[in-house]
Amino acid sequence: MLFYEESGRIYAENENGKVIAEIVFPEVRSGVCEIMHTYVDASLRGRGIAGKLMTLAVAAIEREGKTVTASCSYAVKWLSRRRAKS
Numbered sequence: 001m002l003f004y005e006e007s008g009r010i011y012a013e014n015e016n017g018k019v020i021a022e023i024v025f026p027e028v029r030s031g032v033c034e035i036m037h038t039y040v041d042a043s044l045r046g047r048g049i050a051g052k053l054m055t056l057a058v059a060a061i062e063r064e065g066k067t068v069t070a071s072c073s074y075a076v077k078w079l080s081r082r083r084a085k086s
Contacts, residue, residue: 001049003056008033010056012049020044023053023075025061025068033061033068035075054078 001012001021011022020041028034035057040049054075061068070076 001052003053005056005060010053010060021049021053023057025057027066028069031066033066035068035070035072035079038072038074050074051078058082 003010003012003021008026009022009024011019014020019039021044022037022039023035024037025033025035035054038050038053040053058068058079068079070079
């Protein structure tokens with residue numbers, strides 16, 4: 001699956017241009033990006049795509065020297081597990 005990255009968003013499209021996976025993480029205050037939304041099409045769920053989106057988003061945020069926060073329930077849980085492993 002090919003992911004596209006733009007400011008505050010990473011996504012994948014199907015061959016018709018429909019978004020089939022997406023994560024949205026705008027900068028909500030200086031130096032802080034909030035993961036607000038993750039989406040994976042029902043036909044693709046259970047394949048680890050949401051986790052891959054999280055990994056890509058966190059890497060993009062940290063690469064810019066910013067802090068990660070989340071309001072998306074999936075992202076909150078994912079970040080909690082990641083921090084527990086650290």
